[in-house]
Amino acid sequence: MSEQRAIAVTVNGKRHEAAVPVRLTLADFLRHRLGLTGTHLGCEHGVCGACTILFDGYSARSCLMLAVQADGHDIMTVEGIATDAKTLHPLQEAFRDNHGLQCGFCTPGILTTLIELLRDNPDPTEADIRIGISGNLCRCTGYHNIVAAALDAAKRMRGA
Amino acid sequence: MKPPAFSYHDPRNVADAVGLLGSLDNAKLLAGGQSLMPMLNMRYVLPDHVIDLNRVEGLDYIRDSNGALEIGAMTRQRDIEFSDLVRRRCPLMHEAIVQVGHRQTRNRGTLGGSLCHLDPAAELVSVAAALDAKVAVAGKNGARSIDFAAFPVAYMTPALEFDELLTGATFPCWPERHGHAFVEFSRRHGDFAIVSAAALLEEDGAGKVTRASLTLGGLGPAPVRARDAERALIGATIGDKRLREICEPLRKLDAVDDIHAPASYRQQLATVLSRRALLKAHERIAARARA
Numbered sequence: 001m002s003e004q005r006a007i008a009v010t011v012n013g014k015r016h017e018a019a020v021p022v023r024l025t026l027a028d029f030l031r032h033r034l035g036l037t038g039t040h041l042g043c044e045h046g047v048c049g050a051c052t053i054l055f056d057g058y059s060a061r062s063c064l065m066l067a068v069q070a071d072g073h074d075i076m077t078v079e080g081i082a083t084d085a086k087t088l089h090p091l092q093e094a095f096r097d098n099h100g101l102q103c104g105f106c107t108p109g110i111l112t113t114l115i116e117l118l119r120d121n122p123d124p125t126e127a128d129i130r131i132g133i134s135g136n137l138c139r140c141t142g143y144h145n146i147v148a149a150a151l152d153a154a155k156r157m158r159g160a
Numbered sequence: 161m162k163p164p165a166f167s168y169h170d171p172r173n174v175a176d177a178v179g180l181l182g183s184l185d186n187a188k189l190l191a192g193g194q195s196l197m198p199m200l201n202m203r204y205v206l207p208d209h210v211i212d213l214n215r216v217e218g219l220d221y222i223r224d225s226n227g228a229l230e231i232g233a234m235t236r237q238r239d240i241e242f243s244d245l246v247r248r249r250c251p252l253m254h255e256a257i258v259q260v261g262h263r264q265t266r267n268r269g270t271l272g273g274s275l276c277h278l279d280p281a282a283e284l285v286s287v288a289a290a291l292d293a294k295v296a297v298a299g300k301n302g303a304r305s306i307d308f309a310a311f312p313v314a315y316m317t318p319a320l321e322f323d324e325l326l327t328g329a330t331f332p333c334w335p336e337r338h339g340h341a342f343v344e345f346s347r348r349h350g351d352f353a354i355v356s357a358a359a360l361l362e363e364d365g366a367g368k369v370t371r372a373s374l375t376l377g378g379l380g381p382a383p384v385r386a387r388d389a390e391r392a393l394i395g396a397t398i399g400d401k402r403l404r405e406i407c408e409p410l411r412k413l414d415a416v417d418d419i420h421a422p423a424s425y426r427q428q429l430a431t432v433l434s435r436r437a438l439l440k441a442h443e444r445i446a447a448r449a450r451a
Contacts, residue, residue: 002165022168022210025201044161045198049264058238058267064197065268068168069214113264134349135262 007071011036012080020067027051029067030077038078038108042137049136052109053077059116078108081115090156091115100149102140110136114150122158126151163200170212174298174327177216182300182323184209189325191234191273194265219272219327222246229253232328233272237284241266249333252290252340252358256283259342262350272326278316280416281352281378283342285312289383290358290375291331299324312382334371337448338362339441343433344377347420353378354421355429359437361393363445369393374438376430379415386410386434398442407434 002021009016011034018033027044030036030053042048044063051062054076081089088096091114101107110133117124117132124132129150130143138146169184171177181187187209190196199205213219219234222243229250231240240246240257247254260266260274260283274284275295288295293308300323308329313319320326334340339361344353356377362370372393374386392406408431415426 003167005168021165023163023165023200025163025197028162044201046194046265049262052264055267059264060268061194061264063201064193064265066163066168066193066197066212068170069193069212116263131349132263135264 005068005071007068009067009070009072010074012076018067022066022068024067025063026053026065026067026070026075027062029070030062030075033067036077036079040105040108042105047137048106049109049113049133050106052112052136054112054116057116059113076112076115078111081111091118091150091153094153094156095146095149098145098149098152100145102138102142102145106136106138106140110138110146114153118150118154118157122154124151124154161201161203163197164203164206166207167209168212169209170215172215173217174219174325177211177213177325178298178300178323180209180211181325184211187211189213189276191276192236192265192269193273194261194269195273195277195279213272213325221328224249225330227333229331229333230328231271231331233270233275233326235271237261237266237269237271237274238263240271250291250331252342252360253284253287253331255340256287256342256356256358259283259344259346259350259353259356265350271329275311275329276318276320276326278312278318278382279352280315280381280383281354281356283344283353283356283377286356286358286375286377286383287342288329288331289377289385290360290373291334292373293332294330295326296328296330297324298327303327305330309385315381334360335362337445338371339443339445339448341437341440341444343437343440345429345433355379355426355433357430357433357437358383359434359441361398361438361441361445363398363442367397369396369398372438374434376410376413376434379413379426379430381416384413386413389434393438398438400439403435403438407431407438410434 040050042050046064188207190212219232221232288308344356358375360373377383410430411427415423
């Protein structure tokens with residue numbers, strides 16, 4: 001049997017304790033152990049960005065981390081963006097209104113990436129957005145609506 | 161994809177990490193994980209032990225020391241990117257680091273991980289070559305320092321003994337009124353460069369070059385300093401014609417063929433990107449003089 005470790009992780013504000021195989025990736029822990037399947041796995045080698053989560057507030061690829069490394073840390077997944085099940089975050093509303101989801105596969109990684117981007121830079125240019133999401137691949141190959149949604153979200157979040 | 165089974169160790173200090181390295185067979189060090197984790201997921205590497213450095217104390221710092229920047233091995237690329245000290249004292253590194261991967265990878269990726277992974281096209285590896293950095297290494301028999309020029313011994317192979325780990329690097333800074341440029345060509349933003357050029361210049365009051373550093377990444381197994389071009393630049397007045405003369409022979413540097421580009425294409429990029437980098441560095445000296 002593979003080696004196990006006990007970990008305690010805060011995910012979307014809720015503390016979880018679990019014993020995990022040391023080779024389990026953080027992405028698989030979130031999806032298979034916690035049932036948080038909003039975090040998507042595309043390439044599983046750090047290229048596509050679909051599995052992006054916030055690790056202590058900073059975006060990171062959860063396929064490139066081990067669950068044991070999250071012990072004692074704070075994680076936010078796409079499920080943690082909205083404050084409750086009935087109310088969308090302005091970023092999510094902007095994606096819905098601008099048809100920014102398209103097929104929806106890359107959306108969780110793009111939303112988590114943009115939460116960080118808009119926190120650090122509330123008034124981004126289109127170029128800032130395009131560079132900011134350059135580590136997130138959309139295979140619908142249509143970044144136009146995604147960028148429009150991100151700019152719209154920035155406006156809404158500034159309260160304009 | 162799942163990593164292979166391994167034993168996991170998370171030492172809290174350098175001495176314990178060195179002890180583990182010296183006592184465990186087939187161990188790999190895990191820094192930011194932006195290269196090792198993909199290699200584990202794809203099972204390109206099959207270690208029996210993974211020694212995670214993320215909880216090791218004292219390897220995360222950026223400090224100014226006698227005209228040089230000392231940066232700890234576990235300093236995140238993000239912290240280098242947002243460091244005022246780096247931007248002010250070592251603008252070449254700042255310009256290079258924003259071309260390393262993406263926000264999500266720079267948040268985790270480390271200086272030491274990049275230098276030890278030693279990808280031939282990695283931006284930080286070229287910066288270390290361009291600045292004549294020294295790397296600090298800890299091992300069973302204590303600490304030692306290695307000139308970066310002697311650090312790559314083969315393709316993706318650093319000059320570390322099996323029981324040594326990199327603890328940091330020292331980057332000598334150039335005087336305030338120098339010019340710098342890091343330019344690269346890649347297929348997509350954030351990809352490893354197919355070829356990169358890092359240029360540093362100093363000029364005298366009459367506009368003649370007094371000191372030059374030119375480094376090409378992505379051509380061969382490790383970045384190369386274009387020593388002939390550096391020598392030819394001394395005493396030169398930078399202009400388009402002179403730069404073409406100096407950069408044209410770079411086409412003769414050895415270059416690799418691979419799936420991304422044939423050697424001749426890399427050699428063409430070496431001449432073009434060197435010219436662009438040197439011109440930009442020169443223009444920045446003028447801009448700083450005006451400011």
